[in-house]
Amino acid sequence: MxxxxxxxxxxxxxxxxxxxxxxxxxxxxxxxxxxxxxxxxxxxxxxxxxxxxxxxxxxxxxxxxxxxxxxxxxxxxxxxxxxxxxxxxxxxxxxxxxxxxxxxxxxxxxxxxxxxxxxxxxxxxxxxxxxxxxxxxxxxxxxxxxxxxxxxxxxxxxxxxxxxxxxxxxxxxxxxxxxxxxxYPLSTAGQKPEKRTPDKNSVAKVAELLTNAKLPVIIAGYGVVLSDAEDMLVELAELIDSPVVTTFKAKGSIPSNHKLFAGEGLGAFSTSAANYLIENADVILALGTRFTQLSTAGWSLKYKGILVHNNVDGEDIGKVFMPHVPIVADTGLFLRELLTQLKAKIKEKINRGASDIIYKTQRQAYPITSHNDIWPIDVVKMLSSIGGFEKVYVDISATTIDLVRLPINAKKTWYTAESLLERGIAVGGIIASKYVAYGITDIEGILPHLSLLKYKMDKIKGKLIILNDGGANYIEVSNSDLPTIARSQTSFNANFDEIAEKALGGVTVNTLTELEEALKSVDKKIINVKIDPNFESVILSRI
Known part of the structure; x- marks a missing residue:
């Protein structure tokens, strides 16, 4: 002692x-x-x-x-x-x-x-x-x-x-x-989390660029969410009349129904409006993003303007695209200082007609061919129509990636990952959440977690939606930097429909009518959606 x-x-x-x-x-x-x-x-x-x-x-x-x-x-x-x-x-x-x-x-x-x-x-x-x-x-x-x-x-x-x-x-x-x-344990020191502060001279350069720009565009990454800076992002966009494009992880950092929201994803995975805006922007402000392979469609982003790249981790700046102005700082602190300096320059909100440009360049949100069986985009449209969720947790895969087109109108509603090392966000999310949370995953995201679901079922306030294509498809990145959908040469032997229904008390749906009924049901927490293995994605192409 x-x-x-x-x-x-x-x-x-x-x-x-x-x-x-x-x-x-x-x-x-x-x-x-x-x-x-x-x-x-x-x-x-x-x-x-x-x-x-x-x-x-x-x-x-x-x-x-x-x-x-x-x-x-x-x-x-x-x-x-x-x-x-x-x-x-x-x-x-x-x-x-x-x-x-x-x-x-x-x-x-x-x-x-x-x-x-x-x-x-x-x-x-x-x-x-x-x-x-x-x-x-x-x-x-x-x-x-x-x-x-x-x-x-x-x-x-x-x-x-x-x-x-x-x-x-x-x-x-x-x-x-x-x-x-x-x-006798030592007393704690009351240490506070550290946040990197921005260099004010660098912020002044950014403020000058944005003030004088003809068409500035903001790319919002997950750093906006982590630093609780969603409100400042919207304030900045409205002050300088700048369209906002989000990465896949940053959905909800600006409401999908905001007039300055131009879509999610970059490069080949972007919306028509976002692609046009970024290609024609003279200043691009990238906030809290690493420019991941998934969000940038294999780094296919094309731009000609001046790139300002903010990230709290300096190691991530310049790895993919070399910025003209690097800003190593907490995104929230950077936005706060930027707004302070801009407000000293701008007495009234700028009107560049950004919302009109978004409206004119945005094509059909779901460009798909006619089909009989359920495709992933049908689930997106149904969820968008019915709603009923407060949080959404998505394991991104070949069958679930179209969920990135699900409109998210409230901050900190959407959760996913882009490294795709493992699936488990959907199951973990709906169990750990104190809200009515929906988890969206595929067979690979459900089979390893059957025991967790079984003994934690009473914790689920929302629903788990399984987009079940029988394991027929996967995201291919071995042949090209551009992620695509490839058809697997194997399939699951297990009778997953029986597992979903008998082991988990779920329901299997084969039609949109059945899907609608299941989503509106108050007692069905597990929905096994039979997806056409030959579906077309609105995000990924097939090889």
Whole structure:
């Protein structure tokens, strides 16, 4: 049992390791953690003592998907506790996607002992460093705690790192030796998340460019959403009369029914209006985007104007398109400073006739041929007509990508991923959400999560819509940078209709009339939509 050097530096109470853990989570404002049923009772009891809600799952992968969805919806950190830590290898793909997609996770695990390692304990790798080395490429920071005094300040630091600047997973492992000892944990320092501030001279250049531009266009990326800057985006667009095009992840950052919204996607995946506007713009302001392969249709974006590229992560600027003016800063702070400088220059809102240009250049939203069976775009049109959802979680795939044309008129309503490392957003989202959430996925996005759906069905307030083409199609990116739809040479042998109906209590629909009835039904949470395997997509071409 150790003694503090100066008692005023500690929390003033002697604690065991599990209490220090619960104490600091409460102290930094976290109210919910995601874990598995194998969490030690001593930790459960302490979390309960400090009023922290514990969400239990069968596997750490399930817990990680719920934490992932929770982090996106709340624009905060999703906290995962896994003891022992060795089982985290089951969630490597989820953590990797969170790293790529800027989803903040606070991952807390354990090592069985730091004093005498390598004794082949249950749940122990060969060396004490093996797990952290496995996770190193897909986490922002990693720390190991071997003293009770350091538990509080280390977890506080990891939390701060997870949500600072570009959010990503942070990892802390605690020696289980500390669950059998007592000490005085150090007081937390009240650390606040860091946000990169913009250079005012660079902002002044941007303000000058936008003021003098004949046709400026704004590209809104996910950084707008992460920095809670949606309202400032709309204010900027209205002030300078600039059309706004969003990336696939940033849908909802400007309402789809706003007169300055020109569509989502860039290059070959864009709308006719967005393509025309970007090709003819003299200034393009790209906010909080990495110009991903998916949103840019294999980087097929064509432009001639001056490119201003803002991103909080400087490593992402210049990787795809070299900007004339780079702005490394938090998107929200950049927009705030830009608006301040523009308002000093512009006394009345500029009228460039942007909404008229959008109207004149926007062609049919759904250019498809006639067909008999259900196509993905039919689901989009039906959802647009019926509504009924407050949040939408989409696993993008060959059958679901047309959902990016679903009109989204409220901020922080739409959630998806563009790295496509793993499917699980749809299932995790509808379970973790406190709203009426709709999840849209395909067979690959449902089969690995059957147990999670089964034992968490009572948590679902919305619906899970499965676009079921029998696994006949996939997104092809091996032959070209431009993503396309390719026909698989195999198909699922499992009778998925029976699984959806008997195991999950869902309903299978084969016609639009049946789909409408299922969407309007209050008791059907799982809808298995039979999709024509030969469907045409309004986004992707077939090869």
């Amino acid at each position: 150790s003694q503090p050097k100066r008692k005023e530096e500690t929390v003033g109470v002697e604690m065991k390791g599990e209490e220090a853990l619960a104490y600091v989570l409460n102290d930094i404002g976290l109210t919910k953690v995601f874990t598995t049923y194998s969490l030690p009772n001593i930790v459960k009891e302490m979390l309960k003592k400090y009023n922290i809600e514990v969400d239990f799952s069968i596997s750490v992968k399930d817990a990680s998907w719920l934490a992932y969805a929770y982090a996106m919806e709340n624009n905060s950190v999703g906290t995962i506790i896994q003891i022992p830590g060795s089982k985290l290898t089951d969630a490597v793909d989820v953590i990797a996607q969170a790293y790529m997609e800027s989803v903040p996770l606070l991952i807390i695990s354990s090592v069985r002992s730091h004093k005498d390692t390598g004794r082949a304990r249950i749940g122990e790798f060969r060396t004490i460093d093996d797990l952290s080395n496995i996770l190193s490429p897909i986490i922002k920071t990693k720390e190991r705690v071997i003293s009770i005094e350091e538990i509080t300040v280390t977890i506080e630091k990891a939390y701060k790192e997870a949500v600072s600047n570009r959010p990503r997973p942070s990892y802390v492992e605690i020696s289980e030796d500390l669950f059998r000892a007592k000490a």
